[in-house]
Amino acid sequence: MSERKSPWVIDTRELGRRAGLSREVHRIAPTESALGVEGVISVPKGAEVRLDVLLESVVEGVLVSGTAFAPVEAECSRCLDPIRGEEIEVEFTELFAYPDSATEQTTDSDEIARLVDDLVDLEPVVRDAVVLTLPSAPLCRPDCAGLCPDCGVKWADAGPDHRHETIDPRWAALTERFSTDRDE
Template sequence: MTAKSSRGHKHPPSGPLVLDTNDLGRRPGAMQEVRRAAPAPDDLGVDLIKVPPGSPLDLDLRLESVAEGVLVTGTVTARAEGECGRCLDPVAETVQVQLVELFAYPGSVTDETTDEDEIARLVEDRIDLEPVIRNAIVLALPLTPLCDPDCAGLCAGCGERLDDLPKDHTHEMIDPRWAGLREKFDSPEQ
């Protein structure tokens, strides 16, 4: 069995980020708007900032039937939470991503001439938006989120936020290799 012929044996996708295009039809130019909130899937983010699982993803999409499939365009908005990459304070930000994705009809020229990982496909007239949304949001999130662009981070000596400490805050750091000499030659204060 070839990879192309095994495509028709997939189970239809289901879940809150799956859209049924049955009502849209296949006549090029047919359009349908989708505005709704869907719960965010697990692990939607990077190490320091993520969209909490189950929090709302606001979808504002347009589905348009074209000759080769269904073109999905629009925006997805979510609230991401995490911690500052410098001081570890909580960070929250709104993330809005643009989607433009073609989902190929089974048996279309696009379906037959592209690999499975090149372009998304409809399975039994259903569109699974989760991989597309996941890619767009993860790429839009900062790898190092900041509570403030000028955040100074943490003091290496005491671990306190540098922004909360006085400007002249310092710690006397003695190289441990010289500590024995300091003890021997330092005189007690008089």
């Protein structure tokens, strides 16, 4: 966990260790790197993520649950138009185990988050929740028709009479034969 004062890091000392205590935290935290797949869909680097968090003291640690709201930039997977002005809302829940708790002692280090100096770092938790929530094929609108596979023009701009004459290659020899007969 970083030594510098990060808006992603929350000090739990004010919460106390008695089970049943809770505290709400609301803050804005900028992303240090893009969350998601840049160029496809992501929360851009430096974007402000609004966090509404509830910290609850439980026997084994601090249960952190909340919601994150973040702006999203994307490219439509059908027509390739940019998508801006969208916001994603993700919910997350994570247990941060106390040092020397039964949970901390019985789980591998990568299975559960841990409190370090009574601090919880929400950045990995929010990053994971955002990445899992982002669609793999973002759309500018649900009925986006995409691009014409022959010329690349957007179907929305092409109009209903847009067509390309294509001949099945298996019939091409016959087409050539009949077009030669007509020319004579």
